[in-house]
Amino acid sequence: MDPILVARHLTKVIGKRTIVEDVSFQLQPGEVFGFLGPNGAGKTTTIRMLVGLIKPTAGDVTICGFDVRRDFEKALRNVGCIVENPDLYRFMTGRENLEHFARMLSVDASEIERVAELVALAHRLDQRVGTYSLGMRQRLGIAQAMLGSPRLLVLDEPANGLDPAGIREIRELLRRLAHDQQMAVFVSSHLLGEVELMCDRVAIIHKGTLLREGSVADLISSRREMEFRVDDIAHASEIVRAKGLQFRADTDRLWISMEENDAPPLVAALAGEGIAVYHAQRHVETLEEMFLEATGGETVD
Amino acid sequence: MFVPLVQNETLKIIRRKRFLIVMAILFAILSVITFAQSRQLRWRSNRNWRADIQQRISRMQEAVRRGRMNENWARYMRAETNRLQFYLDHDIEPDQPTAPLFVRAFANVAGFLLLPVLVAILGADIVSAEASEGTDKLLLTRPVRRWKVLASKLVTLWIFATLTLLCGALLAYIISAPFLPRGGWIAPTFTGFQIARGEFHLDGVRQLPLWKDTLIAYGLDWYALLAVAAIALALSVLFRSSVAAIGTMLAALIGGTILTQVSPDWTTGKYLFVSALPLADYYTGRPPPYEEMSMVFCIALLAVWALVALIAAFAIYVRRDVFG
Helix, strand or coil: CCCCEEEEEEEEEECCEEEEEEEEEEECCCCEEEEECCCCCCHHHHHHHHCCCCCCCEEEEEECCEECCCCHHHHHCCEEEECCCCCCCCCCEHHHHHHHHHHHHCCCCHHHHHHHHHCCCHHHCCCEHHHCCHHHHHHHHHHHHCCCCCCEEEEECCCCCCCHHHHHHHHHHHHHHHHHHCCEEEEEECCHHHHHHHCCEEEEEECCEEEEEEEHHHHCHHHEEEEEEECCHHHHHHHHHHCCCCEEECCCEEEEECCHHHHHHHHHHHHHCCCCEEEEEEEECCHHHHHHHHCCCCCCC | CHHHHHHHHHHHHHHCCHHHHHHHHHHHHHHHHHHHHHHHHHHHCCCCHHHHHHHHHHHHHHHHHHCCCCHHHHHHHHHHHHHHHHHHHCCCCCCCCCHHHHHHHHHHHHHCCHHHHHHHHHHCCCCHHHHHHCCHHHHCCCCCCHHHHHHHHHHHHHHHHHHHHHHHHHHHHHHHCCCCCCCCCCCEEEECCEEECCEEECCCCEEEEHHHHHHHHHHHHHHHHHHHHHHHHHHHHHCCCHHHHHHHHHHHHHHHHHHHHHCCCCHHHHHCHHHHCCHHHHHHCCCCCCCCCCHHHHHHHHHHHHHHHHHHHHHHHHHCCCCC
């Protein structure tokens, strides 16, 4: 299957600062792709290059086989996007906003009803966007992005401003669009948990470069650990190493990659060696820890 | 594909209430002037216009003779005495307070500052507002090339500049009609007064009915407004902030107008677009602020400014990176 989006060696240098360096990835139809990174990592700059708002210093972007810079109109016909904030015309109503963008795409007016239904905004469509909450503007932004049934959705932090119920709705909507209609969905986020729930594949960006790329299962879910607090770290480390488990340690804690079911026997084994175990609990690695580790922060094998 | 874009821009100007503001300003200013005119009419209704004109001429001649005024004013006064004398010689009253003449005078009075300011209000934020409100990110990620987006903004601005001029003329008539005599469209007027090297030339003077003269004056205003719109668009592209764009445009218009009046010795001023804006005035017989400016020069100057502005606007808009 041909990829919908191909980004090759994207680099953006402004002045002497390299904001994005050699970022490459692909999106296949039917997948939700998470673009994960802390604020200021270069997520938005990358997105702006994907949709042609800024010109890459090096590298190129192809959407459905069309180069974004050379065949802008053909490439962008396949894209719906929100960049940074869902900034729509506040002095116009939701419907006028959708009509505005529908005219630019020359799509039918019936499309407006369809996309408004999808994001459950039909009842507020005739009010001015200025009166909308951030969550409603986010939903209107997504509706706008879905006008004309694009093959690629590019959404920058789509969960921003939504309440938990709204986030769940959007998550389900995006997964449905990807899996039922074979769209490719590109979602950026700085929240690990969100990406884990929404995406099939993830790329992690930090300081402008891609740290890792892979399936969510490989990158995040496998990184589930148990945290143990013990009195004798050195002794405990020996025992754990002897069992062939992957772990990290600091002065009084061990983080061991293992399933919860395997915890009671380990606690028993530690206790049998005379080590006091003060607590044992599930530990989901935070994004920050992941970055620390990937960028060579303190890690013990 | 282009018409829907113009439709979009039109909707935005209307929803932003820009045109409403322009209409309100026109209405307010025209009402005040009409009020003043009708008072003046009552005051001098029983006076002899010939004596009146004669008195104005001798006052101006006296002032010129006494000297002590800047060269610009002196030239204007000399031109004006000659014009009035010409009307007097032909036994035609030049400045009757009638509604048609009010409409005609509006072309001169508003053409060099008021109408350009109104067009600046309409145009200076047509691009920069999208940048400051963040909507350009959506506008420019739709499958429409950037030059088409900007061209649609230019066309929309030209449409609204035209509407502003038409509404100005229409409002001038509607507001003044109840207070001033309504007829007089066929009253004779003279055009084609020329000064070259201090000499007053009458060979080019022609007599036209007022309606024809009015159409020509508004045509010249229209041409100048299209150039102003192009310059406003370029500033709007250049500045990301609407306030900066409008401020610069107003400063250029007002500052330029003052400059041409206070420092006539700095002849480079003739290359400023503001010097060429009062086309309708020059057509009526008022000398341009700098000796060497002819009508053709003014028209060409505006064309060059507009062209350069548009080339810069398009070149920048099509290439630049859109950041948040």
